[in-house]
Amino acid sequence: MSTSIGFQPLATADPDMDLEMQAQPLHRHTQEQVDDEDLEPITTAPRRPFPRKPTLSDRVEKLTDSAIKGLGPILITVAFLLLSVCIFCFFSVIIPYHYTWNEGQGFFGNLGYILNMVWSSYLVWGIMANYYYAVRTPAGSVLDGVKNAPNEALFQVVLSEMECYTEVPPTCKRCMLPKPERTHHCSVCKKCVLKYDHHCPWIHNCVGHFNHRYFLMFLTYLSTACFYFVIMGVGPFLLAADLESGDNWPYWLDRSLMAFAEVLAVAIGVAVGGMGCWHWFLTLTAQTTLEQYNNAYIKKMCKKRGETFTNMYDFGIFGNLMDFFNVGPRGHYPWYTAFLPLRIPPIGNGKRFERSGRGFVLDFGEEDDDMV
Ligand SMILES: [Zn+2]
Ligand SMILES: [Zn+2]
Numbered sequence: 288m289s290t291s292i293g294f295q296p297l298a299t300a301d302p303d304m305d306l307e308m309q310a311q312p313l314h315r316h317t318q319e320q321v322d323d324e325d326l327e328p329i330t331t332a333p334r335r336p337f338p339r340k341p342t343l344s345d346r347v348e349k350l351t352d353s354a355i356k357g358l359g360p361i362l363i364t365v366a367f368l369l370l371s372v373c374i375f376c377f378f379s380v381i382i383p384y385h386y387t388w389n390e391g392q393g394f395f396g397n398l399g400y401i402l403n404m405v406w407s408s409y410l411v412w413g414i415m416a417n418y419y420y421a422v423r424t425p426a427g428s429v430l431d432g433v434k435n436a437p438n439e440a441l442f443q444v445v446l447s448e449m450e451c452y453t454e455v456p457p458t459c460k461r462c463m464l465p466k467p468e469r470t471h472h473c474s475v476c477k478k479c480v481l482k483y484d485h486h487c488p489w490i491h492n493c494v495g496h497f498n499h500r501y502f503l504m505f506l507t508y509l510s511t512a513c514f515y516f517v518i519m520g521v522g523p524f525l526l527a528a529d530l531e532s533g534d535n536w537p538y539w540l541d542r543s544l545m546a547f548a549e550v551l552a553v554a555i556g557v558a559v560g561g562m563g564c565w566h567w568f569l570t571l572t573a574q575t576t577l578e579q580y581n582n583a584y585i586k587k588m589c590k591k592r593g594e595t596f597t598n599m600y601d602f603g604i605f606g607n608l609m610d611f612f613n614v615g616p617r618g619h620y621p622w623y624t625a626f627l628p629l630r631i632p633p634i635g636n637g638k639r640f641e642r643s644g645r646g647f648v649l650d651f652g653e654e655d656d657d658m659v
Contacts, residue, residue: 352475359491363422366489369551370418370509374411376548377516380538382407384523410515413508416628418490421502424630426495427481427637429464449638467638469496469600471577481637484575496637500611503570504628506563513556517549524549573600573607599642606643610634 341349386400425431433444442464446456449467456465459472459479466472471483473493482496494502526535527542527549536542569575574582582598589596602610602617609617612625613634620631635641 348474355475355486355488356491358488362489363491366418369555370414372544373516373548373552373555376540376545377407377519379540380523380545381516381519383538384526385519407515410508410512413628414505414512416630417501417505417508420628420630421487421490421494421498421505422492424492424498424501426476426483426493426499427497429462429467429470429479429481429638431481431636445638448636468640469575469578469637482575482640483577484569485577496633496635499566499570500631500633503563503566503611506559506566508628510556510560510563513552513559516552517556520545520549520552570611571604571607573598573602573610597644599644600640602641602643610641 382400382403386403429445430441433441433448445467446465449456449465458464459466459470461472461477462479464479466479467481469482470479472479473483473486475486476493480493480495482499484494484499484502486493487502490498490502492498523545527545538545569579572579578598578600582596586596601607605615606617608625609615611633612618612620612622613631614620614622614625618634624631
Protein backbone atom coordinates (compact mmCIF):
# COMPACT_ATOMS: atom_id res chain seq x y z
CA MET A 288 0.00 0.00 0.00
CA SER A 289 3.05 2.26 -0.19
CA THR A 290 2.31 5.45 -2.11
CA SER A 291 4.15 8.47 -3.45
CA ILE A 292 3.26 10.34 -0.26
CA GLY A 293 6.52 10.24 1.64
CA PHE A 294 5.69 12.17 4.78
CA GLN A 295 2.44 12.88 6.51
CA PRO A 296 1.74 15.27 9.36
CA LEU A 297 1.59 13.46 12.67
CA ALA A 298 -1.87 14.16 13.99
CA THR A 299 -4.02 13.45 10.97
CA ALA A 300 -4.44 9.80 11.80
CA ASP A 301 -7.17 8.06 13.71
CA PRO A 302 -6.11 6.13 16.81
CA ASP A 303 -8.55 3.38 15.86
CA MET A 304 -6.51 2.72 12.75
CA ASP A 305 -3.85 0.95 14.76
CA LEU A 306 -4.48 -2.35 13.02
CA GLU A 307 -4.09 -0.75 9.61
CA MET A 308 -0.84 0.80 10.76
CA GLN A 309 0.74 -2.61 11.10
CA ALA A 310 1.12 -2.84 7.35
CA GLN A 311 2.23 0.74 6.80
CA PRO A 312 5.79 1.98 6.29
CA LEU A 313 7.44 4.27 8.78
CA HIS A 314 9.35 7.33 7.61
CA ARG A 315 11.89 9.45 9.29
CA HIS A 316 11.23 13.15 8.91
CA THR A 317 14.33 15.34 9.02
CA GLN A 318 14.67 19.06 8.57
CA GLU A 319 17.35 18.44 5.90
CA GLN A 320 14.98 16.29 3.91
CA VAL A 321 12.34 18.96 4.23
CA ASP A 322 14.67 21.66 2.98
CA ASP A 323 15.70 19.48 0.06
CA GLU A 324 12.14 19.09 -1.13
CA ASP A 325 11.46 21.16 -4.22
CA LEU A 326 7.71 21.29 -4.34
CA GLU A 327 5.41 22.26 -7.13
CA PRO A 328 2.48 24.36 -5.88
CA ILE A 329 -0.89 22.63 -5.87
CA THR A 330 -3.17 24.60 -8.12
CA THR A 331 -6.52 22.89 -7.83
CA ALA A 332 -8.56 21.55 -4.95
CA PRO A 333 -9.19 17.80 -5.08
CA ARG A 334 -12.60 16.72 -6.32
CA ARG A 335 -15.15 15.56 -3.80
CA PRO A 336 -15.22 11.76 -3.89
CA PHE A 337 -18.33 10.01 -5.16
CA PRO A 338 -20.60 9.53 -2.11
CA ARG A 339 -20.90 5.91 -1.09
CA LYS A 340 -23.94 4.25 0.42
CA PRO A 341 -23.86 4.72 4.24
CA THR A 342 -23.23 1.48 6.13
CA LEU A 343 -24.77 0.54 9.48
CA SER A 344 -21.69 1.73 11.36
CA ASP A 345 -21.87 5.07 9.49
CA ARG A 346 -25.45 5.46 10.70
CA VAL A 347 -24.55 4.52 14.27
CA GLU A 348 -21.65 6.99 14.20
CA LYS A 349 -23.91 9.73 12.88
CA LEU A 350 -26.51 9.01 15.56
CA THR A 351 -23.84 9.03 18.31
CA ASP A 352 -22.44 12.34 17.04
CA SER A 353 -25.93 13.91 17.01
CA ALA A 354 -26.58 12.61 20.55
CA ILE A 355 -23.25 14.05 21.80
CA LYS A 356 -24.08 17.38 20.17
CA GLY A 357 -27.62 17.43 21.59
CA LEU A 358 -26.38 16.49 25.07
CA GLY A 359 -23.88 19.39 25.16
CA PRO A 360 -26.16 22.20 26.48
CA ILE A 361 -27.75 19.78 28.98
CA LEU A 362 -24.35 18.70 30.34
CA ILE A 363 -23.19 22.32 30.63
CA THR A 364 -26.32 23.12 32.68
CA VAL A 365 -25.79 20.02 34.87
CA ALA A 366 -22.11 20.90 35.40
CA PHE A 367 -23.00 24.48 36.33
CA LEU A 368 -25.68 23.35 38.80
CA LEU A 369 -23.43 20.75 40.48
CA LEU A 370 -20.57 23.26 40.76
CA SER A 371 -22.96 25.84 42.21
CA VAL A 372 -24.24 23.39 44.87
CA CYS A 373 -20.68 22.64 46.02
CA ILE A 374 -19.58 26.29 45.99
CA PHE A 375 -22.69 27.36 47.87
CA CYS A 376 -22.19 24.57 50.39
CA PHE A 377 -18.58 25.58 50.94
CA PHE A 378 -19.33 29.21 51.74
CA SER A 379 -22.53 28.67 53.69
CA VAL A 380 -21.61 25.56 55.73
CA ILE A 381 -17.90 24.67 55.60
CA ILE A 382 -16.45 28.16 56.13
CA PRO A 383 -18.90 28.99 58.99
CA TYR A 384 -18.22 25.54 60.53
CA HIS A 385 -14.49 26.23 60.76
CA TYR A 386 -14.47 29.94 61.55
CA THR A 387 -17.67 31.04 63.26
CA TRP A 388 -18.82 27.89 64.99
CA ASN A 389 -16.28 28.37 67.78
CA GLU A 390 -16.15 31.74 69.39
CA GLY A 391 -13.07 33.73 70.39
CA GLN A 392 -10.72 32.84 67.56
CA GLY A 393 -8.25 35.63 68.15
CA PHE A 394 -5.83 37.14 65.62
CA PHE A 395 -4.65 33.87 64.03
CA GLY A 396 -8.19 32.61 63.72
CA ASN A 397 -9.19 35.74 61.84
CA LEU A 398 -6.07 35.60 59.68
CA GLY A 399 -6.88 31.98 58.84
CA TYR A 400 -10.40 32.99 57.92
CA ILE A 401 -9.18 35.74 55.59
CA LEU A 402 -6.58 33.49 53.93
CA ASN A 403 -9.18 30.78 53.52
CA MET A 404 -11.63 33.18 51.89
CA VAL A 405 -8.94 34.51 49.51
CA TRP A 406 -7.75 31.00 48.54
CA SER A 407 -11.31 29.68 48.07
CA SER A 408 -12.33 32.70 46.00
CA TYR A 409 -9.24 32.23 43.83
CA LEU A 410 -10.21 28.60 43.20
CA VAL A 411 -13.81 29.56 42.37
CA TRP A 412 -12.54 32.24 39.97
CA GLY A 413 -10.18 29.70 38.36
CA ILE A 414 -12.93 27.11 37.92
CA MET A 415 -15.65 29.41 36.60
CA ALA A 416 -13.45 31.59 34.36
CA ASN A 417 -11.65 28.65 32.76
CA TYR A 418 -14.89 26.73 32.28
CA TYR A 419 -16.44 29.76 30.59
CA TYR A 420 -13.37 30.24 28.36
CA ALA A 421 -13.23 26.51 27.49
CA VAL A 422 -16.89 26.57 26.43
CA ARG A 423 -16.85 29.92 24.63
CA THR A 424 -13.44 29.85 22.90
CA PRO A 425 -13.55 28.11 19.50
CA ALA A 426 -10.89 25.39 19.45
CA GLY A 427 -9.55 26.60 16.08
CA SER A 428 -10.59 25.96 12.50
CA VAL A 429 -8.60 25.82 9.25
CA LEU A 430 -10.85 28.64 8.06
CA ASP A 431 -9.79 31.00 10.86
CA GLY A 432 -8.74 34.28 9.29
CA VAL A 433 -9.50 33.17 5.71
CA LYS A 434 -13.28 33.36 5.72
CA ASN A 435 -13.26 36.40 3.43
CA ALA A 436 -11.46 34.54 0.66
CA PRO A 437 -13.64 33.58 -2.32
CA ASN A 438 -14.77 29.95 -2.29
CA GLU A 439 -12.59 28.79 -5.16
CA ALA A 440 -9.49 30.35 -3.55
CA LEU A 441 -10.08 28.85 -0.07
CA PHE A 442 -8.00 25.74 -0.79
CA GLN A 443 -4.99 27.78 -1.90
CA VAL A 444 -5.27 30.27 0.97
CA VAL A 445 -5.42 27.52 3.59
CA LEU A 446 -2.54 25.71 1.88
CA SER A 447 -0.38 28.83 1.92
CA GLU A 448 -0.86 29.14 5.68
CA MET A 449 0.41 25.65 6.50
CA GLU A 450 3.68 23.85 6.05
CA CYS A 451 3.46 21.02 3.58
CA TYR A 452 6.37 18.85 2.58
CA THR A 453 4.67 16.64 0.07
CA GLU A 454 3.43 17.03 -3.48
CA VAL A 455 -0.03 16.05 -2.39
CA PRO A 456 -1.16 18.01 0.67
CA PRO A 457 -3.09 16.08 3.30
CA THR A 458 -6.70 16.92 2.57
CA CYS A 459 -9.84 16.29 4.59
CA LYS A 460 -12.28 14.49 2.38
CA ARG A 461 -15.22 15.85 4.36
CA CYS A 462 -14.22 19.55 4.37
CA MET A 463 -12.31 19.26 1.05
CA LEU A 464 -9.66 21.60 2.47
CA PRO A 465 -5.98 21.05 3.27
CA LYS A 466 -5.23 19.79 6.77
CA PRO A 467 -2.45 21.64 8.60
CA GLU A 468 -0.19 19.53 10.81
CA ARG A 469 -1.84 18.33 14.07
CA THR A 470 -5.31 19.01 12.61
CA HIS A 471 -8.10 16.45 12.75
CA HIS A 472 -11.71 16.39 11.59
CA CYS A 473 -14.29 16.42 14.40
CA SER A 474 -17.39 14.54 13.33
CA VAL A 475 -19.49 16.20 16.06
CA CYS A 476 -18.53 19.79 15.15
CA LYS A 477 -18.35 18.77 11.47
CA LYS A 478 -15.14 20.66 10.77
CA CYS A 479 -11.38 20.28 10.91
CA VAL A 480 -10.01 21.44 14.27
CA LEU A 481 -6.48 22.81 14.77
CA LYS A 482 -4.23 20.80 17.14
CA TYR A 483 -7.27 18.63 17.85
CA ASP A 484 -7.26 16.81 21.15
CA HIS A 485 -10.81 15.48 21.57
CA HIS A 486 -14.44 16.56 21.53
CA CYS A 487 -15.69 17.14 25.08
CA PRO A 488 -19.50 17.02 25.56
CA TRP A 489 -19.11 18.67 29.00
CA ILE A 490 -17.93 21.87 27.33
CA HIS A 491 -20.02 21.32 24.17
CA ASN A 492 -16.87 22.11 22.23
CA CYS A 493 -13.73 20.56 20.86
CA VAL A 494 -10.52 20.79 22.86
CA GLY A 495 -7.96 22.16 20.43
CA HIS A 496 -5.25 24.74 19.85
CA PHE A 497 -7.07 27.81 21.19
CA ASN A 498 -8.82 26.36 24.26
CA HIS A 499 -6.60 23.50 25.47
CA ARG A 500 -5.08 25.79 28.11
CA TYR A 501 -8.53 26.68 29.53
CA PHE A 502 -9.60 23.05 29.52
CA LEU A 503 -6.46 21.92 31.36
CA MET A 504 -6.65 24.75 33.88
CA PHE A 505 -10.34 24.07 34.48
CA LEU A 506 -9.45 20.45 35.33
CA THR A 507 -6.57 21.62 37.53
CA TYR A 508 -8.54 24.21 39.53
CA LEU A 509 -11.51 21.88 39.84
CA SER A 510 -9.55 18.87 41.11
CA THR A 511 -7.60 21.07 43.56
CA ALA A 512 -10.86 22.59 44.79
CA CYS A 513 -12.43 19.13 45.21
CA PHE A 514 -9.48 17.95 47.27
CA TYR A 515 -9.70 21.06 49.44
CA PHE A 516 -13.49 20.74 49.76
CA VAL A 517 -13.26 17.09 50.82
CA ILE A 518 -10.62 17.80 53.50
CA MET A 519 -12.40 20.85 54.88
CA GLY A 520 -15.80 19.16 54.60
CA VAL A 521 -15.03 16.09 56.76
CA GLY A 522 -16.25 17.77 59.99
CA PRO A 523 -19.47 19.23 58.55
CA PHE A 524 -20.11 15.94 56.71
CA LEU A 525 -19.85 13.88 59.90
CA LEU A 526 -22.09 16.35 61.70
CA ALA A 527 -24.62 16.22 58.85
CA ALA A 528 -24.53 12.42 58.79
CA ASP A 529 -24.99 12.18 62.57
CA LEU A 530 -28.76 12.31 62.61
CA GLU A 531 -28.81 11.69 66.35
CA SER A 532 -27.35 15.15 66.87
CA GLY A 533 -30.91 16.39 66.21
CA ASP A 534 -31.10 20.16 66.25
CA ASN A 535 -27.33 20.53 66.30
CA TRP A 536 -27.29 21.89 62.76
CA PRO A 537 -27.16 25.68 62.83
CA TYR A 538 -27.01 26.18 59.05
CA TRP A 539 -30.03 27.04 56.96
CA LEU A 540 -28.80 24.81 54.10
CA ASP A 541 -30.21 21.32 54.56
CA ARG A 542 -27.81 18.74 56.06
CA SER A 543 -28.61 16.27 53.25
CA LEU A 544 -27.24 18.78 50.71
CA MET A 545 -23.96 19.00 52.67
CA ALA A 546 -23.67 15.20 52.71
CA PHE A 547 -24.47 15.08 48.99
CA ALA A 548 -21.88 17.80 48.21
CA GLU A 549 -19.13 15.93 50.09
CA VAL A 550 -19.80 12.68 48.20
CA LEU A 551 -20.03 14.65 44.93
CA ALA A 552 -16.68 16.35 45.61
CA VAL A 553 -15.03 12.94 46.11
CA ALA A 554 -16.51 11.60 42.86
CA ILE A 555 -15.65 14.69 40.78
CA GLY A 556 -12.21 14.91 42.37
CA VAL A 557 -11.34 11.33 41.38
CA ALA A 558 -12.71 11.61 37.81
CA VAL A 559 -11.45 15.11 37.04
CA GLY A 560 -8.17 14.56 38.89
CA GLY A 561 -7.41 11.50 36.77
CA MET A 562 -8.20 13.35 33.57
CA GLY A 563 -6.18 16.35 34.77
CA CYS A 564 -3.11 14.16 35.35
CA TRP A 565 -3.44 12.72 31.85
CA HIS A 566 -3.65 16.19 30.25
CA TRP A 567 -0.70 17.45 32.33
CA PHE A 568 1.32 14.49 31.02
CA LEU A 569 0.32 15.38 27.44
CA THR A 570 1.16 19.06 27.99
CA LEU A 571 4.57 18.38 29.52
CA THR A 572 5.43 16.01 26.65
CA ALA A 573 3.94 18.29 23.93
CA GLN A 574 1.41 15.79 22.60
CA THR A 575 -2.31 15.72 21.94
CA THR A 576 -4.37 12.67 22.89
CA LEU A 577 -4.36 11.50 19.26
CA GLU A 578 -0.63 12.07 18.85
CA GLN A 579 0.05 10.12 22.01
CA TYR A 580 -1.57 7.03 20.47
CA ASN A 581 0.46 7.41 17.28
CA ASN A 582 3.69 8.22 19.11
CA ALA A 583 3.32 5.20 21.40
CA TYR A 584 3.01 2.98 18.32
CA ILE A 585 5.96 4.60 16.50
CA LYS A 586 8.07 4.39 19.64
CA LYS A 587 7.46 0.64 19.73
CA MET A 588 8.48 0.30 16.08
CA CYS A 589 11.62 2.39 16.63
CA LYS A 590 12.60 0.22 19.59
CA LYS A 591 12.33 -2.90 17.44
CA ARG A 592 14.67 -1.30 14.91
CA GLY A 593 17.10 -0.12 17.56
CA GLU A 594 16.34 3.56 16.87
CA THR A 595 15.48 6.28 19.35
CA PHE A 596 12.11 7.96 19.02
CA THR A 597 11.82 11.72 19.36
CA ASN A 598 8.67 13.81 19.31
CA MET A 599 9.36 16.71 16.95
CA TYR A 600 7.17 19.13 18.95
CA ASP A 601 8.92 18.39 22.24
CA PHE A 602 11.13 21.19 23.61
CA GLY A 603 11.60 19.66 27.06
CA ILE A 604 9.33 20.15 30.06
CA PHE A 605 10.08 23.86 30.57
CA GLY A 606 10.05 24.65 26.85
CA ASN A 607 6.71 22.88 26.49
CA LEU A 608 5.28 24.76 29.46
CA MET A 609 6.42 28.08 28.00
CA ASP A 610 4.81 27.17 24.67
CA PHE A 611 1.58 25.99 26.24
CA PHE A 612 1.11 29.00 28.53
CA ASN A 613 2.65 31.49 26.11
CA VAL A 614 5.06 32.70 28.82
CA GLY A 615 8.79 33.18 29.42
CA PRO A 616 11.46 33.69 26.75
CA ARG A 617 9.55 31.53 24.23
CA GLY A 618 6.19 33.25 24.86
CA HIS A 619 4.74 36.74 25.00
CA TYR A 620 3.46 37.05 28.58
CA PRO A 621 5.13 37.16 32.02
CA TRP A 622 5.44 33.74 33.74
CA TYR A 623 3.02 34.56 36.60
CA THR A 624 0.11 34.80 34.13
CA ALA A 625 0.16 30.97 34.04
CA PHE A 626 -1.31 31.09 37.56
CA LEU A 627 -4.04 33.57 36.69
CA PRO A 628 -7.32 32.56 35.06
CA LEU A 629 -6.99 35.09 32.24
CA ARG A 630 -7.99 34.71 28.61
CA ILE A 631 -4.48 34.46 27.14
CA PRO A 632 -4.18 33.08 23.59
CA PRO A 633 -1.64 30.36 22.77
CA ILE A 634 1.47 30.91 20.63
CA GLY A 635 0.89 30.86 16.87
CA ASN A 636 -2.13 30.36 14.63
CA GLY A 637 -2.32 26.57 15.11
CA LYS A 638 -1.49 25.85 11.47
CA ARG A 639 2.31 25.75 11.79
CA PHE A 640 4.36 24.57 14.75
CA GLU A 641 7.99 25.04 15.58
CA ARG A 642 9.92 21.78 15.51
CA SER A 643 12.63 20.71 17.86
CA GLY A 644 14.28 18.58 15.18
CA ARG A 645 13.85 15.12 13.80
CA GLY A 646 10.45 13.51 13.96
CA PHE A 647 8.81 10.29 12.84
CA VAL A 648 5.53 10.20 10.99
CA LEU A 649 3.40 7.39 9.70
CA ASP A 650 2.47 6.98 6.06
CA PHE A 651 -1.15 5.92 5.92
CA GLY A 652 -1.30 5.74 2.14
CA GLU A 653 -4.18 6.60 -0.13
CA GLU A 654 -6.64 4.54 1.83
CA ASP A 655 -6.43 6.70 4.92
CA ASP A 656 -9.99 7.64 5.76
CA ASP A 657 -9.09 11.29 6.16
CA MET A 658 -7.15 11.51 2.93
CA VAL A 659 -8.36 11.90 -0.61
ZN1 LIG B 1 -12.42 18.20 7.90
ZN1 LIG C 1 -15.86 18.82 18.15
